Amino acid sequence: MTQSSPEALLEPHISIQHGPAGPYPIDEGVSETGMRVAGLSRGRRILVVDSEPDGAQSLVCRLRRHGHEAIGVERGSAALQAYEDVDLVLLDLELPDLDGLEVCRAIRSVSCVPVIVVTARRSELDCVLGLQVGADDYVVKPYGFRELMARIEAVMRRAQWQPPTAKEILHGRLRIDVRSREVSLDGRQVALTRKEFDLLSLLATHPDTVIPRKRLLQQVWGDSWSRRTVDTHVSSLRSKLGDSGWIVTVRGVGFKIGNG
Structure with a gap:
């Protein structure tokens, strides 16, 4: 400057x-x-x-x-x-x-x-x-x-942005407390950032549904983000959850919640 x-x-x-x-x-x-x-x-x-x-x-x-x-x-x-x-x-x-x-x-x-x-x-x-x-x-x-x-x-x-109105989301061994914004896996708390929590909550709210990348960007990131943004956060979520199977990539479409 x-x-x-x-x-x-x-x-x-x-x-x-x-x-x-x-x-x-x-x-x-x-x-x-x-x-x-x-x-x-x-x-x-x-x-x-x-x-x-x-x-x-x-x-x-x-x-x-x-x-x-x-x-x-x-x-x-x-x-x-x-x-x-x-x-x-x-x-x-x-x-x-x-x-x-x-x-x-x-x-x-x-x-x-x-x-x-x-x-x-x-x-x-x-x-x-x-x-x-x-x-x-x-x-x-x-x-x-x-x-x-x-x-x-x-x-x-x-x-x-507020996540779904449900107080709690249960998906297999995964528990998401919407009010306290806490996530636990097999009873062990998993520390997530705000965006990671919002991304996981959105996916878990629609089990067995592939959510397009564009919708993820709109609802979690507000449209001004790149393709790499979603991939980076998905990678971080998989690492913190300890298994890549929790977030399933559907090539050319988007992502859906898995079972780890």
Whole structure:
């Protein structure tokens, strides 16, 4: 972000003050136009965790221009102090004090706040690890800001998605408690991320039915995801359930629940 773009010149001026959890932008007013551009009825409080001050400040400014209340910190320890009061966390993995994966794991162990990893780490392994420790999405730098906005909206829609009205889903040795969002296999609890739980619940609600990939994307991921997204989460579910037979692939169509 060394070269100013025409769009960047339109960013509103936002002062930065430093506090215990890092630099926080001071709101000097967000126009109604900015909120209409994003299609929002209200802004969301977003925590940007990034060790690069220039990049973090630029992202914070652009988020605020689009109607969000964004704050920025540069260290993982600061993120662990600030996440409780936000609606969404944008988390870099390259932090000076803690590994971003550990920060994500720590947040997910005690909170359901949505987390989107935004990082330069682009390998498939890094992506899988990020999703397995609880990230709701994984965005690789450099990225398009419009894409990031779309992913933020998709993640927030999914966070509000409610699984089927049944209190409990029983499928062979698998028990899914919808109210507590807990899954157990042979009486042993299986820790799942929000998206993994929603995916498994959707499949288990329609036993012996092949659910098309497109429907999975629409109901669990909100349309803005790729084919690889479903495959990655199916792979993670199979690993956590200990048997690939729990999720059956029907080539060219989609997936259905199996019997392990």
